[in-house]
Amino acid sequence: MLDNLIRTKGREGRRGYTLPNNDVGETSLEKVLPKEALRKEKPRLAEVDEPTVVRHYTNLSRQNWGIDTNFYPLGSCTMKHNPRANEVAANTPGFAGLHPLQPEAQAQGALRVMHELQGFLSEVSGLPAVSLQPLAGAQGELTSILMVKKFFEDNGDDGRTTVLVPSTAHGTNPATASMADFGAKKIGLDEHGCVDVDELRELVDETTAALMITNPNTCGVFERNMKEISEVLHEAGAFLYMDGANMNANLGRMRPAEAGVDVMHFNLHKTFSTPHGGGGPGCGAIACSETLAPFRPDPAVERDGENYVFVRPDNSIGRVAGFHGNFGQMLRAWNYIKMHGPDLRDVTDMAVLNANYVRARLGGTYQVPYDELCKHEVVVQPPKGIKALDIAKGLIDHGYHPPTIYFPLVVKEAMLIEPTETESKETLDDFVGALLELAESRPEELEEAPTHAPTRRLDEARAARQLKARW
């Protein structure tokens, strides 16, 4: 079968870039390196000219949908518009050319951005201390749980072996608990889809290190018993960690600290509009209480008189990244927050308005398992006899990126829709129209979808069975 890989478009001897001349005279590799260290075979890489490279990757991009091309209501991912001013900020030469090991005195502008962003996230969460270092949401989770782990270790409390995780949690939560050498114990839900406080009271004991909660939870429902939950945990000497993936529902409306949260992570690539880039890079900054602040990763940025400096928190868990974190994403998020100020609350208001509007319009045709106020996203189920997967693929033919499907795991045939605040009423009306139309479709017809996308449905089993992951 013919592929369309860049390597097939080249010819030996072609080049896509010209380097500066050697102005110091050549040093022969044979002279400076032992013979056995030298490469014997040329790697089989593409040999192509610049126009071919540009055309190849431009055409590849056209097989991709992004927020820029299509409505992208992917639940739990907050696919909001990515302002281009943020890209300009991140490409400013005075930042882009800055080496991470330049002494602090040479990077005062960058440190100030980090310090201000720490302050912004502290204000939004109500928590006094921040670390910007974690490189992704999952790493922010891990950082938080490792901080909890080290707190107990440093206090000589070696009996804390368990982390509680609600059945609605993102898969990263239990995986994080395992990575930090905790046992993950599942906790059930009440009739609203929220953490069951009675069950929590039974489960929490002196072996409990923390509960990992997402608020609003992954059903889009606000965890209204947060305060009580935190009290149960705190009485037992355990911590409340909040997965901040859904912070787009909370800006200026709820501050986690006031609900008793001890430590949380943010996804700057969700709430604060840094682009997802096809799956990364992100930034999973964390915020925490005074108690946990000394355990933050190395380094944090502090102000020392007129200057900004890096400091290693006293009981730091260590580094979680090679350098200071994904600074480019920090710069983008900092710029985004500066363009919103206290109006960040309007972001949340419009996001929640949009999700509730979709909920109200779909109810009656689609089942809404928790049919009460939702927050920034809503979970629905297709009418009986139709699969969520088929609706999702059908939406592609209507020009919409599908919502998250089969998640949360506690809802059968779940479709998790998160419209975000940056979509207009017209877009939502058209999207709802498409969903209502698909609900009327014959299942066997839907099973063929998509027919208008760059490819049709794939044989995913074959990819795993006959693994071919390279040219």
Add this chain to the structure above:
Amino acid sequence: MLIRIDADGVILSGLGQGGVYRTLTRNRGYCRVSRFTPHTEEDVREMLDVIGVETLDDLFADVSPKFEGELDLPPALSEYEALRDVDRLAKENVSGFPIFLGAGAYDRIVPSTVGAIISRGEFLTSYTPYQPEISQGTLQSIFEFQSIISELTGLEVSNASVYDGANAVAEAALMTARLTKRDPKVAVSKGLNPRYREVIETYRVEVVELPFEDGTTDFSETPDDVSGVFVQSPNFFGVVEDVGAASEAAHGVGALCVAVCDPISLAVLEAPGNLGADVAVGEAQPLGMPLLFGGPYAGYMATDQKSVRQLPGRICGETVDRDGKLAYVLTLRGREQDIRRAKANSNICTNQALTALAATVYTALMGPEGLREVAELSVSKAHYLAERLQASGFRLRYPEAPFLWEFVVELPDVKKANQALLDAGMVGGLDLGDGGMLVAVTEKRTKEELDTFVGVVADAG
């Protein structure tokens, strides 16, 4: 955003705060954030009616405890004002100078085409390719990235990338434990970038230190209970290590050998897979990513086919669609957190798709000969500088050890030398704190800059 302009056109209003119009005091006749949120006041009214509530506040009736105040953040800025601040702060950094710092991040040329491709909205604003029918662009670019890494490392399978080089190293340490079914315990030397070692330790892996002399690691007495033996080549001090010796030592005690390599170096150095390494990892930043004060970069990880199920992160594989057309999809998903939850081989969720794409485009532009030329230019310039420094009476710390583009020079006062370099408009090398300066030289440095460097350092005494 909600706007209502009164008669003189300056006061705007919104819906909120208990069913009355909340007056939003704006200093000009429009709301500063309205450009990102399309709703007019009429839109909001109609939508609230459909929902069946009166006000926006009603949408938060279930929220407890509520935050009733206003966020204490600086007032919203227009794009122009915000970017003016960006420029102002950028000027507070020392930038635009020739940089002699390396130690894991390198000041290399980034071709214009790289930025042009990765800023295309179709790549920039897409999510993880869970819907392969509309994500073939990202998926094929990942497949190409994996192919490039496999070719450079001489190993069969690569993942789609991880957060950064340090995390690739730490994930490899955990991987050796899973593969050998031993406790996570790895042997490293001072030749491993100390920041990588710190991340390994953060991930709760025990580290034992191997002897390090004359710039290279002595693998002869590797303990027999380790799960992995790490060899960084070129190592932290720039010296090319004996990856073959590390592999033999690792296999001799039933452990796995992990090679940590700068991808540019693999254009001229033997592929670690051909020297017995079981896993190769490293920092892909030199492949077309700007320094950007430490990130975003991308870590790469490659291994052999038999170990693929213990490789963390995304893997993209080839398949066909219903019409038999070739296409790409994320595969072997059973290893991952969203399927396996607590039993996943890592909690890792994303790769670094966009920066990995930068590496892919960079490598396509350079090709094998271009990569080799980047390496050779850097070697020539670094050796020129090292010779000139020696001719000026300075000693290299490891004069007999083979190096590519990074080396340690002994100076009477590194701090003073770096200050003098800064005064001359250059960013000097890394102060090792023991009389040594770790100097990195890339293809960007000119003869004039190198000569100035020598002159300034000599004058600083």
